Amino acid sequence: MNQKNKNIWVFAEVEHGKIAEVSLELISKASELAASFNSSRIGACLLGHRVGHLAEELFAYGCDDVYLKDDSELADYRTLPYTEIITKTVDEHRPEIMLFGATPVGRDLAPRVASRLQVGLTADCTDLQIGPHKDNAKDRTYDNILYQIRPAFGGNIIATIVNPETRPQMATVRPGVMHKAEADYTNKGNLHEISSAIPPSALHLEVLEHNTSKAKVDLAGAGVIVAGGAGVGSKENFKLIQELAEVLGAEVGASRAAVDSGLIDKPHQVGQTGTTVRPKLYIACGISGAVQHKVGMQDAGKIVAINTDPEAPIFDVAHYGIVGDVNQVIPKLIDAYKNNTR
Numbered sequence: 001m002n003q004k005n006k007n008i009w010v011f012a013e014v015e016h017g018k019i020a021e022v023s024l025e026l027i028s029k030a031s032e033l034a035a036s037f038n039s040s041r042i043g044a045c046l047l048g049h050r051v052g053h054l055a056e057e058l059f060a061y062g063c064d065d066v067y068l069k070d071d072s073e074l075a076d077y078r079t080l081p082y083t084e085i086i087t088k089t090v091d092e093h094r095p096e097i098m099l100f101g102a103t104p105v106g107r108d109l110a111p112r113v114a115s116r117l118q119v120g121l122t123a124d125c126t127d128l129q130i131g132p133h134k135d136n137a138k139d140r141t142y143d144n145i146l147y148q149i150r151p152a153f154g155g156n157i158i159a160t161i162v163n164p165e166t167r168p169q170m171a172t173v174r175p176g177v178m179h180k181a182e183a184d185y186t187n188k189g190n191l192h193e194i195s196s197a198i199p200p201s202a203l204h205l206e207v208l209e210h211n212t213s214k215a216k217v218d219l220a221g222a223g224v225i226v227a228g229g230a231g232v233g234s235k236e237n238f239k240l241i242q243e244l245a246e247v248l249g250a251e252v253g254a255s256r257a258a259v260d261s262g263l264i265d266k267p268h269q270v271g272q273t274g275t276t277v278r279p280k281l282y283i284a285c286g287i288s289g290a291v292q293h294k295v296g297m298q299d300a301g302k303i304v305a306i307n308t309d310p311e312a313p314i315f316d317v318a319h320y321g322i323v324g325d326v327n328q329v330i331p332k333l334i335d336a337y338k339n340n341t342r
Helices: 021-034 052-060 079-093 104-117 235-248 256-260 291-297 326-339
Strands: 008-012 042-048 065-070 097-101 121-125 127-135 140-152 157-161 169-173 190-193 224-228 251-254 281-285 302-307 320-323
Touching: 008 021, 008 104, 021 042, 021 097, 021 127, 021 169, 042 052, 042 079, 052 065, 065 079, 079 104, 097 104, 104 121, 104 169, 121 140, 140 169, 224 235, 235 251, 235 281, 235 326, 251 256, 281 326, 302 326
Parallel strands: 008 042, 008 097, 042 065, 065 190, 097 169, 121 169, 224 251, 224 281, 281 302, 302 320
Antiparallel strands: 127 140, 140 157
């Protein structure tokens, strides 16, 4: 493929009438990756019904081109119609890279598209980079390859996966792991109407009813998180974490060690194998600070760490550290907060 055609595309997922946050994060990341190419353009596939106005937001976050298919048959997500349209559009324009959010929709759609295009796909990436790759077996070096980085073997190692032979290079990326740039609504781009028709064979499934429910845990959108680790000691002691969170109006988070120990459920897990968060305030209670956990919370505005071990790695990223037993410190924090907010 000619250097000038090395474009990067993102599937612009629509969520409750808005562009999903992860899609905007990926457009921001695509702009960063495009710096490695001389003339790369950022594109987005926007599918749905009455969604054309959302293109302005995609341009504001850095898209040069938006490929729009507005059709009543796309009002609700269905695997086959979306696969047909995206596959045809990508096959026609052949971007160098195609990115999807690792959401329920993205995890369903991306493998279908990759299979149709007969290209590789790396799921649940936590980082993306551009660099060279040397294939020793073929004695060949490839330039500008997408490094698709993700945890493997239960988060015990970080794997870097490459796909040098086929295009596009495809990956799904976890929400929250990429920084979203500031929108600039003076940015303008090109809107391309997708002419491909949806074949009748893709419309066998009919959506009769659409019900949604709010997630019980919203770590990614939380402004304050109180997180507990294995150092909390027990489920009974973990109630202190929940009490402090309730007093502060915070979400409850946890380390992987706490989840594996059965102190709290998996949806509360923060870290590379859980949810990446960027709250204004993160209070780490009894969390030692393993690399996998720090990667998922180190970009918080302020980090307060409470641990009995003054050498615990969590103090390396903390703005404020308290050396002490969480079971003694947290009740004092709760009392201090209540006494100063009356």
